[in-house]
Amino acid sequence: MPKLIAILVYDKVQILDVTGPAAVFAAANDACSSPHYDVRIVSTGGGPVKSGSAAVLMSDPLTEVAPDEVDVLLVAGGDEEALLGLAGQPDLRSWMEQAHRRAARFGSVCTGALLLARLGLLAGRKVATHWSACAWLSEHFPEVQVDADALYVEDGSIWTSAGVTTGIDMCLAMVERDLGAAAANRIAERLVLYARRPGYQSQFSPMLRLQSRAGAPFSELLEWMAAHLDQPLDVPQLAARMAMSERSFYRRFTEAAGETPARMVETLRLDRARELLATPASLKQIAAQSGFGTAARLSKAFERRFGVSPLLFRETHRRAGERKA
Structure with a gap:
């Protein structure tokens, strides 16, 4: 029988928190x-649910999905007031508690973790959520261990992810656990993903952080650098590309990015190396790329x-994955 995947939605839900995971399981x-997953979009009342981006999702009412038949339950993130308001609905609370006891995997995408915490289902667990909600979750639910940096976290049967697109990464990890790495890689290729990201990778992309801080005229340079990490990226070459003197380039770049050019190049290269350590590539190949x-x-x-x-880093995370399998 296909695994029953239930994704809980509500008014003002973040649509990518729903469609991203659903697309992974459909792929x-x-x-x-033969179908391995049966994806159901569920809500308290069923019918059309208006997302935060105005697109409407059709959903099944909870009453039509038996909680003891759910294999994977995910709460999508979205408007926090609407999300937390669900905790005050006795029927939903009862359904969630029953599903929690039955489901092999139970968790959330993005801020969906807030509802699980409000329902008391994350006590003593390590979780991820969107960076903007980490402080609030830690303050109001000190019994929950919030990993403010991870893309997604697996703690026993509890799976939680950070913001939006990380739900895709998390669900690909679920598929890999069920169907193998080759299948997960094919799905990533089909969805035209740049790379499959492991859970331990930071949700704060060095590229986005640096681009946000540096701004013009260096944001395009940063993008070019990230695409040419295998080339020499010293101050003379970078200054020439920006049509600046070396001295002026070094000063202005450091002021804008908050890092020296050499430190930033190393940051980008190390981030790329961590991505590649999740692949079978040899250390020599990773160093070159x-x-x-x-x-x-x-x-x-x-x-x-x-x-x-690097090898201990790779081995540690490989063993962690095996223990969770």
């Missing part, structure tokens, strides 16, 4: 000889920044 079905040149130079920079070697 998984297309990759199988991320711009470090040699495995020795990569290891030295990685240990200086993160306190562990």
Whole structure:
């Protein structure tokens, strides 16, 4: 029998928190000889539900989905007032508690974790949520361990993700657990994803952070640098690209980005290296693709920044995944 996936929605829900995971499971079905997942969009009353982006979703009422038949339950994020208001509905509370006891996987996308916490279903658990809600969740529910940096967190049967697109990463990890890495990679290719991101990767992209802070005229340069990490990216080359003197470029870039050019190049290269460590690529290949040149130079920079070697980092997260399997 296909696994029953229930995604809870409500008025002003974030539509990508719903359609992203749903698209992953639908693509998984297309990759199988027979459907592996049965995705149901559910709400308290059923019928049309208006998302925060004005698009309308059709949903099934909770009364038509038996909570003891749900294999995976995800609460989508969205308008926090509307989301937390659901906790005051006795029928929904009862349904959620029953589904929580039955479901092999139970969790949320983005701010959906706030509802789970309000219902008392995350006590003692480590969770992820959108960066904007981390402080609030920690303050109001100190019994919940909030990982403010992770893209998604798996703690036993509880799966929670950070903002919006990270729901896709989390659901791809679920599919990998069920159908294998090859199937998950094919789905990522079908969805035209730039890369499959592991849960431990920060939801604060160094590129976005630097682009946001640096602004014009350096945002386009940062994008170019990220696409050419395997090339020399020293001050003379970067200054020439910006048609500035080396001295002027160094001063203006450091003021705008809050980092020296060399530090920022290393940050981008290390971020790329961490992505590649989630793949079967050798350390030599990773060093070449991320711009470090040699495995020795990569290891030295990685240990200086993160306190562990690249191989130990890879092995630690591989073993963590195996323990959760």
